[in-house]
Amino acid sequence: MPGTGRGIAAAAGALAISMSTVPVAAAHGGSVGATDGSYRVVVHHAPRGVVVHPLQGRVAGFFVEVAAGHRLVVRTAEGVVLASIGAADTVASGSWLEERVRMPGQPPVHGHLAVVNRWRVPVTYDAAPGAIRGVVEWVPSGPHDDRSIPTGFMLGVGGGASATVAAVGLARVRRRRRAAP
Amino acid sequence: MRCAPVLAALLLVTAASSPLVVPAAAETSYPEEVGAFGALFADPSGHECLEAQDSSGERCKPTAVSVAVLPNGRILYWDGIEGMNHVGLNVVLEFGEKAMGDQARVLDLSGPEPSWSVPMPADTNGNPGGYDQNAEYLPLIPHDNDNKDNDGNLFCAAHVFLPDGRLLINGGTAYYSEPSIPGTNFGVLEPVGIKNTRIFDPKTNTFEPAADMSYGRWYPSTVTLPSGEAFTVSGVRKLVKPIYLESPVTDWVTNVRQTETYNPTTGKWRTNPSSADKSLPLYPRIHLLPNGKVYYDAAGQAFNPMGGAYDQALWNLTSVYDPATQSWKDLGVPVINGVPAGFRGSGFSVMLTLKPDQDGRYNSAEVLSGGGVLGMTPGTYLGSDSVTLNTIDTANGDKFTSKSVEPMHQPRWYASAVVLPDGKVFVANGANVDEDVTPGLGFPIRETEIFDPETGNWTEAAPQTQGRTYHTTATLLPDGRVMLGGHAPFPLMFGPQNNILHDTLGTSRNTTDPSFQIFSPPYLHWGERPKIAAAPAKAVNGSTMKIVVDSPTYISSVRMVRNPSLTHLVDPDQRTVELAVLDRSGNTLTLAVPDNKVLPPGPYMLFANRDSERGEIPSASSPVLVARS
Numbered sequence: 104m105p106g107t108g109r110g111i112a113a114a115a116g117a118l119a120i121s122m123s124t125v126p127v128a129a130a131h132g133g134s135v136g137a138t139d140g141s142y143r144v145v146v147h148h149a150p151r152g153v154v155v156h157p158l159q160g161r162v163a164g165f166f167v168e169v170a171a172g173h174r175l176v177v178r179t180a181e182g183v184v185l186a187s188i189g190a191a192d193t194v195a196s197g198s199w200l201e202e203r204v205r206m207p208g209q210p211p212v213h214g215h216l217a218v219v220n221r222w223r224v225p226v227t228y229d230a231a232p233g234a235i236r237g238v239v240e241w242v243p244s245g246p247h248d249d250r251s252i253p254t255g256f257m258l259g260v261g262g263g264a265s266a267t268v269a270a271v272g273l274a275r276v277r278r279r280r281r282a283a284p
Numbered sequence: 285m286r287c288a289p290v291l292a293a294l295l296l297v298t299a300a301s302s303p304l305v306v307p308a309a310a311e312t313s314y315p316e317e318v319g320a321f322g323a324l325f326a327d328p329s330g331h332e333c334l335e336a337q338d339s340s341g342e343r344c345k346p347t348a349v350s351v352a353v354l355p356n357g358r359i360l361y362w363d364g365i366e367g368m369n370h371v372g373l374n375v376v377l378e379f380g381e382k383a384m385g386d387q388a389r390v391l392d393l394s395g396p397e398p399s400w401s402v403p404m405p406a407d408t409n410g411n412p413g414g415y416d417q418n419a420e421y422l423p424l425i426p427h428d429n430d431n432k433d434n435d436g437n438l439f440c441a442a443h444v445f446l447p448d449g450r451l452l453i454n455g456g457t458a459y460y461s462e463p464s465i466p467g468t469n470f471g472v473l474e475p476v477g478i479k480n481t482r483i484f485d486p487k488t489n490t491f492e493p494a495a496d497m498s499y500g501r502w503y504p505s506t507v508t509l510p511s512g513e514a515f516t517v518s519g520v521r522k523l524v525k526p527i528y529l530e531s532p533v534t535d536w537v538t539n540v541r542q543t544e545t546y547n548p549t550t551g552k553w554r555t556n557p558s559s560a561d562k563s564l565p566l567y568p569r570i571h572l573l574p575n576g577k578v579y580y581d582a583a584g585q586a587f588n589p590m591g592g593a594y595d596q597a598l599w600n601l602t603s604v605y606d607p608a609t610q611s612w613k614d615l616g617v618p619v620i621n622g623v624p625a626g627f628r629g630s631g632f633s634v635m636l637t638l639k640p641d642q643d644g645r646y647n648s649a650e651v652l653s654g655g656g657v658l659g660m661t662p663g664t665y666l667g668s669d670s671v672t673l674n675t676i677d678t679a680n681g682d683k684f685t686s687k688s689v690e691p692m693h694q695p696r697w698y699a700s701a702v703v704l705p706d707g708k709v710f711v712a713n714g715a716n717v718d719e720d721v722t723p724g725l726g727f728p729i730r731e732t733e734i735f736d737p738e739t740g741n742w743t744e745a746a747p748q749t750q751g752r753t754y755h756t757t758a759t760l761l762p763d764g765r766v767m768l769g770g771h772a773p774f775p776l777m778f779g780p781q782n783n784i785l786h787d788t789l790g791t792s793r794n795t796t797d798p799s800f801q802i803f804s805p806p807y808l809h810w811g812e813r814p815k816i817a818a819a820p821a822k823a824v825n826g827s828t829m830k831i832v833v834d835s836p837t838y839i840s841s842v843r844m845v846r847n848p849s850l851t852h853l854v855d856p857d858q859r860t861v862e863l864a865v866l867d868r869s870g871n872t873l874t875l876a877v878p879d880n881k882v883l884p885p886g887p888y889m890l891f892a893n894r895d896s897e898r899g900e901i902p903s904a905s906s907p908v909l910v911a912r913s
Contacts, residue, residue: 141659156617156624160597160660166617198614200595 140243142206142219148236150175150228155235163204165224165235168196176227206239214243316809316898318746319734326799327389327400336781336794338369345798346387348769349439349755350851354390354486355449355887355907357762360403362388364439364755364772368781369795375778380461380473383434385410390489391800393761398800401489409491411436411480415458418479418500420521420528428464428471435459436480442506442567443849444514444857446548447885449909451484451849452494454546455501455519462525475523477502481546481553495552499540503566503585506546507856509607510576510880512912514546518564518584538563538593543605559611562603563595567854569633569653574646575678576881578605581651582618583628585852586660587720596660600626602674604682615684620658621670622688630718631656631668632701632853634709636737637843637860638882644864646882647679652689652709652735655696657718667697667716671735671742689740694729700758700853702766703860705843705891705902706807709735710745712768715753715792724776724785728753728792732803749801753792759848762889763904764813765804771797807901814839814894817871819906825880826913828866831892831906836868838894842875844908847887857886880912 144157152173158164167188169175174189177199188197204222211217220239225232330345331338338344349364367384368375385407392399415435421427429435434457441456456478461471477500482491501519509515520526520539527536535541541561544553565584573579582602586592593599602615617624633653638646654671657664669691677683692699692711699714711733715726728751733742748768756770773792775781781794818832833839844861861883867874873892877883889905 141664158597158600158617158626160595160600161592162594162597164595164597164600166601166614196614196616198598198601200597 140210140214140241142210143240143242144204144237145240146235146237148234150226150233150235153228153235157204157237158198161206162200162202163206163239164198164200166196166198168194170194173229177224178227204237204239211241216243217241315746315804316806318744319732319803319805320809321746321748322802322804324749324799324801325398329400330798332798333369333795336369336775336783337372338795343384343387344369344796346389347755347772347796347798348757348800349386349772350441350443351757351759351767351769352443352445352451352484352849353759353762353847353889354451355445355847355909356486357394357907358486359391359393359759359767360388360451360484360486361391361757361769362386362408362438363796365774366437366439367434368772368775371775371780373780375774376473377470378473380459380464380471381428381431381469383431383437383459385433385436386438388438388491403484403489403491405491407433407436408438409436409482409493410438410456411458411478412493415460415476415478420476420500420530422462422525422527423529425463426466426471427460427462427474428469429460431459436478438482440475440477440502441851442501442504442516442519442854442856443851444506444508445847445849445886446483446514447512447911448548449486449887451486452481452506452514452546452548453484453491454481454497454506454514454516455504456480457502472524474525475502476500477504477519477521477540495546497544497553498555499542499544501540503852504540505564505568505570505584505854505856507570507572507578508884508886509545509572509578510884511607512548512880512885514548515543515578515605515607516546517543517562517570518566518568520566538595539566556610559609560605562605562612563593563598565596565599565627565629567852568599569854570856571633571635571649571651572857572859572881572884573604573649573676573678573682574638574882575682576607577678577682578607579649579651579676580604581633581653581674582626583631583633583653583656586627586629592660600660602684602686604676613682615676615682616686618653618672618674619686619688620668620672624686625658627658627660628653628668628672629657630698630720630853632699632711634701634703635859636703636709637707637862639862640864640876640878644876644878645679646861646878648675648677650675650737652701652737654692654701654711655699655714657697665718665721667695667714667718667729669693669695690742692742693733693744694731696729697726698754698756698853699729700756700768702758702760703845703858704734704760704766704805704807705764705845705860705905706893706900707737707843707860708805709737710758710766710803710805711735712748712758712766712803713752713756713770719754719773719792723754723774723778724782724791724794726753726792727751727790734805745806746803748803750797750799751790751792752797755852757850759850760845760889761802762907764808764891764902765802767800767802769800807899810896810898810901813901814892814903816890816892816903816906819890819908821907822909822911823877824911824913825877825883825885827877828874829877829908830872830874831890832871833873833892833903834871835894836871836873839865839868839873839892840895840900841893842873843891843893844883844888844910845891845905847889857884877910883910885910885912
């Protein structure tokens with residue numbers, strides 16, 4: 104470590120340990136504990152003849168199939184058209200991102216299924232007002248995941264291993280420096 | 285040893301947290317049932333770097349993170365995340381400075397012993413001008429890009445063969461630190477996608493710079509269109525801080541939505557109109573359908589940027605891009621474990637054999653995807669054993685159907701899949717958990733297995749010797765065998781390399797692996813192989829070609845396999861096409877050469893298969909360069 108003293112080395116070591124969790128957090132949307140479960144967007148109601156497939160994501164999306172001869176229009180709260188789906192002679196489909204269906208920033212700490220958000224997306228179906236409605240659920244890792252390893256524990260092990268190796272490395276560097284003539 | 289108590293405690297804790305110990309590999313007793321692996325081999329020259337944090341000062345010999353089987357039968361490969369052995373504290377803090385340019389090698393398996401050569405120039409002409417000329421540094425934030433050796437890395441590029449057999453390589457990685465800690469070599473790693481393109485010429489063994497793309501791309505996918513042009517999608521410009529002050533806000537915190545097309549005649553890229561824009565995951569799993577459209581299989585890498593793009597929900601949908609209209613159409617949601625689930629991350633996706641109907645038409649495509657982790661942010665952590673078969677009925681408006689098929693015997697994160705000349709799918713490599721989340725704490729999956737599309741069943745195959753978990757490759761060779769290579773992992777929890785857990789518990793090795801191992805599938809143990817005595821070096825789309833075989837009456841099928849060109853489980857040009865046999869006369873077979881949508885121009889390996897009691901036995905292949913009419 105050229106050009107660094109003890110203080111910088113210690114600071115770098117501490118920063119290293121903290122930074123080692125950054126990619127982990129990044130891999131899960133900034134939520135380190137998120138590997139213990141996942142969010143699920145569930146549709147409870149849609150206009151008759153409309154098939155709605157929720158698309159999971161940081162911001163949810165929808166893939167919709169509309170029966171032949173019908174048209175579904177989705178607008179933002181400001182009236183901007185997000186999707187206009189329909190065709191006279193065939194089943195039509197389309198998709199859009201839906202900002203009104205959001206995942207909470209932090210998952211619940213408890214380990215059971217829970218509704219964490221309710222949502223409603225106004226639509227126009229064949230010129231009549233309607234809505235697609237549903238919920239966001241938190242789904243903890245199920246019993247089928249009995250082989251799963253608690254994320255926090257894994258991170259602790261990994262962080263500990265990383266810190267140990269870093270500390271041993273720093274100690275060796277310091278020892279070599281002291282031993283150097 | 286002073287640190288022994290600490291290490292013992294560490295091992296105890298880790299062992300308690302890791303019940304997923306994979307049983308040791310067993311020796312193969314019945315190669316006719318499970319195939320057989322040959323001995324490990326590696327370039328005898330160069331430095332092994334088997335010890336963690338190798339500080340010998342010598343460069344480590346490269347591992348096969350990316351592989352291309354060249355038209356002359358040799359194998360080009362290059363390294364990834366080279367220089368990881370120099371990290372002393374933490375990857376994130378140091379790798380912006382300590383990353384090194386990825387080395388390339390050419391492997392020749394034609395002689396009695398493997399031999400290697402070093403392509404020129406040594407820096408692969410990756411980014412001759414350095415990254416600074418295209419830099420998107422954040423203002424007022426100190427950065428450190430003093431190390432110019434890592435500004436044009438081949439790692440994380442896309443690569444496809446051009447119609448003339450040269451290899452187009454677009455994108456890749458430049459490394460720097462931002463912010464940096466002034467006066468030190470520390471900072472926050474920023475891997476960025478570069479705009480550069482290089483072309484490797486197998487005849488001269490050289491990399492030449494080619495025209496830049498308009499967008500930097502790290503983890504793009506590129507596929508050959510029927511025209512012979514190369515269509516590239518996705519990639520990210522800055523992985524950790526995807527904020528671009530000179531771009532619209534809609535370009536922030538997502539991947540590159542703009543698509544570009546390379547014209548091999550003009551040697552230039554063009555940016556496609558906005559109708560061709562699409563948000564896709566990194567290294568999206570794409571394939572060219574037999575109607576000439578590009579299919580996205582709702583799979584890729586989803587850890588980016590900063591944990592996921594704002595618009596990643598739309599990655600759950602399969603879709604097709606029509607080069608004629610330059611627009612995309614959504615198809616549907618793939619089924620995983622029996623329910624419409626959508627996205628699969630870090631899994632394989634291969635197109636099964638395209639077969640002609642009675643009239644010689646290719647009317648549908650089947651794409652097999654499996655393993656990896658499921659769902660978007662936050663996705664699963666454990667590797668999945670699930671497998672999905674998606675079918676696109678190209679004769680009926682790309683009608684999409686999806687179903688789960690029998691799961692694999694092993695859950696696999698980051699497993700490689702290879703479609704064999706007999707149409708079966710060989711799967712190898714991978715780990716039991718997502719090693720992007722907890723590097724060094726996963727256990728390698730050494731068991732391999734084979735999927736039979738006819739029965740829908742998986743059969744366990746011979747175990748591989750080395751655990752290869754991350755940045756690995758599996759490549760069909762021209763002789764019908766499969767070569768495993770690669771393994772360039774992140775060190776234990778992004779700290780310095782450390783093999784203690786590997787040596788004691790059997791977790792994945794922290795150091796890179798320059799070795800290879802070749803698998804001889806069961807069909808190579810079923811008796812005499814058919815031989816192709818003569819085949820044309822070139823074939824023209826829409827015409828016929830004649831091949832001479834030793835026993836024409838026994839030939840059950842003739843298949844063209846696109847020369848593999850893969851990295852990170854991605855080979856968008858991967859395709860196996862069965863040819864219609866028009867005539868059998870003496871030892872000569874007359875074959876129909878499909879059009880350029882089914883068989884886009886470029887290099888192929890032509891296999892002739894014969895039936896046996898156990899199944900088809902392929903010949904060694906003949907190289908055929910397909911050209912447009």
